[in-house]
Amino acid sequence: MFGRKAAEKLDNTAAALHRVGGKAGDAVANAVIAPVRNQINTGCTRCANGKCRKHG
Template identity: 80%
Template sequence: MFGRKAAQKLDDTAADLHRRYGKAGDIIANAVIAPVRNQIDTGCTRCARGKCKKHS
């Protein structure tokens, strides 16, 4: 349904929410972004680019 570029945008948006709003941003990302992101069969695109602080 969605591809790697969509996954990258969603991952970046979730990371931005976390940076700006902390735990509240995580809650929003998990409620809104996670259901769509889980449909994409691609690993964390931020890890692949060396920008992920959650999985590193």
């Protein structure tokens, strides 16, 4: 249904929410973005680009 580009946009949005909102941003990302992101069968695109602070 969704592809790599959609996954990348969702990952970047979640990262921005984390930077700006901290724990509150994480809560919003988990509630809003995570259900959609879990439907995409692609690994963390930020890890692949070396930008992920959550996984790496």
